[in-house]
Structure formats: C-alpha cells, structure tokens
Amino acid sequence: MKLLTAAQTRQADLATLQEQGITSAALMERAATAFTDWLTARQTPTEAGGILVFCGPGNNGGDGLAAARLLHQRGYLVRVYSLVAAKYSADFSLNRQRLPLLPVTELDPAALPVIVPGALVVDALFGTGLTRPLTDAAAAVVQHLNQARARVIALDIPSGLLADASQPAGSPVVRARHTVSFERPKLAFLLPQNVGFVGRWHVLPIGLSPHFMAQVASEMHLVDAPLLAGKLPRRATFAHKGTYGHALLLAGSVGKTGAAVLAARACLRSGVGLLTVRGPAIGYAILQTAAPEAMVLADPTADFVTELPDLKSYSAIGIGPGLGQEAATKQMLAKLLREAKVPLVLDADALNLLGANPGLLALLPPDSLLTPHPKEFERLAGPARDDYHRLELLRAFCQKHRCYVILKGAYSCLGTPVGALYFNPTGNPGMATGGSGDVLTGVLTALRAQHLSPLDAALLGMYAHGRAGDLAAQKTGEASLVAGDLIDYLGPAFQELTAPETF
16 A cells, blocks of 8 residues: 555545546545545444534634534534635635534633543544644643543644654644544554653545546555455466475574574474574474474574574574574674675564674675664664654665665565655554564564565565564464464464466
C-alpha cells in the first residue's frame, strides 16, 4: 500500500472528483458517513453529555459539520463549536447551511466551553492542509481540549499535527485517543514521536480513485497482503532439503547461548532446508539439545566465536545474536565481510562491532540485510534529531552502503538501496522482550537461504515475525509473551502468506 503525502492526498481527491463526476461536497459526505458509521458502532446515543464537535474554518471543519448533522439525524445529542475566521471554505459554508436544527457556538478564547472529564469530543479543527504550528485562538482551543481530559477522536488527523514533517518543539497539537483517517494512513501515524497525539489510528475507505492510487509515485509503503502476494511460493512436490538452501548462523557466547538457540529454532521454522550453527564450544551441548534439527560446529574457543568454517556450502549466513564483541570475534567478522559470496544478515553484536569499527562498513557486501534497533542504528549512522530525520539517515545509509536495513520497533521500517521505505503494520508491544530480534535474524536468514531476493525476504520476514507475535499474543496476552512464543506461531504466520494453489 502506497503512503501519500498531504499534497498527493489532495491530488487523489481531485482525481476522484474528475473521474467519478462528483462534487467535493459529495466526497465530504462520503467521509462524514464513513466516520459516523464507525463512531455509532462504538457509541450509544443515550450516553449523558452527548458528543461535542469542534470545527475549524476549512474542509476538516466541513467534515465535522457533516458528521455532526449525521449524528444528530441518528438520534445523538450533538453540540457544535466553531472557530471564528475571516474566511471559511466553500464546503464548510455549505455544511453550515445544512445544520438548521443544530446551533453552532462560536468559540471565544476568553470563555471556552466547559468540557467535563471523559466527555466525547470530535476534533475537526484542522486537517492535513496545515503547514505551520497553530497560534492565537486555535492554539488556545487545542490547549483547552488537552487540559479537559476528554475522550478525543480526531477526524482525519489530530489538529496541529503536520502530516509530513516534524513538529516544532512545544507547538500545540490535539492529543487524541483515536484518530480516524480515510483511504490511507499518514506518515505521521507511524512514527514514535507522534503516538501521544494520534493514539490508536483507524483508516476507512471512501472510494478514492483506484487509477490515481495505481499511478501515483511514492517512496513510502505500508506492507499489506497485496504487496506480499506471491512472494512466498508453494513447495514443489519433488523438492528435497537441498532445494531450500543451507544456512549458517554465527551466534552465541558465554551466557548468551540462548540467543543462538532462538535464532536457530526460528531459522528452522522458516523453511530452510539445512542449518548449521557455529557457536562457542561451551554452547555445543545446549545447541544440539535445544535444536536437534540443526548441525552444530563448535568453535575452538570455549566462550565465543573466533573462526569461520569453510563457507563454500552455505547459501546464506546470519551473524550476531549473542555473539559478543571480543577482539577475535571482530577479526572473524572482518574476514566474513571480505570472503562471503552469499547473502548476509547482520544483527545485534555484529552491528555493534560495525558501529564501533566504521572501517568495517566499507567491507559490507552489497544487498546485505541489517536489523538494528534505534540505538544500534544510531551507532551506525549517527544520532537523529527526530523520527523524520532518522528516516532521512536510513535512506542515506542504505543508498551509501547498497544495503537493506530493517529499523526495528513499532511499525518497523525497511530501508532499501533505491530510497524506498516500507513500514510493517504487524506486531505488538508484547514483542518488546529479550530475544525477539534473535528470532527475526533466524527468519531472515532462512528466507535468504531459500534464494528470495533481499527485498522479498525482508518484507516477508518482518511481516511474518510481527504476525507470529500477534497470533501468540492472542493466546498468552502481551505481558506474558516471550520470544520463544514467536517461533511457535511462525508456521501459521507463513501459512497465511503462502500462495494458494491455482488451476
């Protein structure tokens, strides 16, 4: 799914009007109806206090007025408030005229209405057309809403939040409990710094032009089922273990053999034909017992990995989980980067070694796949001013080093050498637990060993990893989720992604 900028969203609206021969007011009615359907499915009309709708002078305010009218028609008690402005949009004025039975109270910054804690408020003050921070009366209204501790639902986007750019420090933004948007989520919804404004977001279809959506160019995408369709092929009848590759994992050190076990078990559950784990000698018995399907090569050193095996027989190599950062391990990593002729997946201490020794980055083979969390990425690419700047650093890093990087977190973001960004919607806070990243390393290594492209492996891997977490959380709850649970649900996650049999 392509993500659109605010400007592209306006272009999509215009294309829809032209192709479908409708007015902007008719499209606004669609949006208001979709929003009203969503809200009335969750809110009864009998709740005391009713619904307070705060409208601005533009088209977002017009959406709010239309929604207020529809809610009133369905029997809800609605009170409407409007910012005073020198100019109102045409669709605002039209929807204002359609409210003969509902008074609209003009907002006076010196005497703003009392909002009781827990009141249901619809924020329709400003939409995606905003390009600068709110000031004066608008800022006063936003601050009033935030101080009221109301249940705020933002219509399209929280007022004051910029759709495509970072917020200036201290600028007033509505803090919504829910944000209901249309057709596509905004980039702002996917970034950690905005979660306090956006709350939980929801996207409703309103029939925007499919032709425009297909043709518009975008470097940003939200991973979804259509994007992944056909990327994980069905298995052939006469396939054998050699068909699906031989992966090598370089992982583990004293006290961290568990990371190697998790990566190995995840790799095995992700379809690899053969797996060999190179770990410290101290972990040999643990690995053989915990992952009997894998072959284990014990390093000559007891406590960490210092030497590479012969690399000729492997189709992909994963390195990093629990590896440690010993000097000999660093030398082993440098040798791997120089000599590997197959795809690499780098995580954890392999990334920390790269960050501490920037000269190693020059050895990174093209199409390598890196999986840092934000702190690990900072060690590689430098500190970011904010989440938008971090995306710029991600693009630049991937282009410079011709690599793929999954920046882990809620809505993990895959950066690519061509500058495209892919945000992953699966996963949940229960996955914020030790070992989740090791599982992802195993998954990605298995997919690369099966000869999937780096892009397809990364997209499938991060989606299936998060989906396994969602399936596991349904059984364990988020608080009780552990990394091993993810492995148990990789099978169902991949089953959902497997291409159906065709005739």
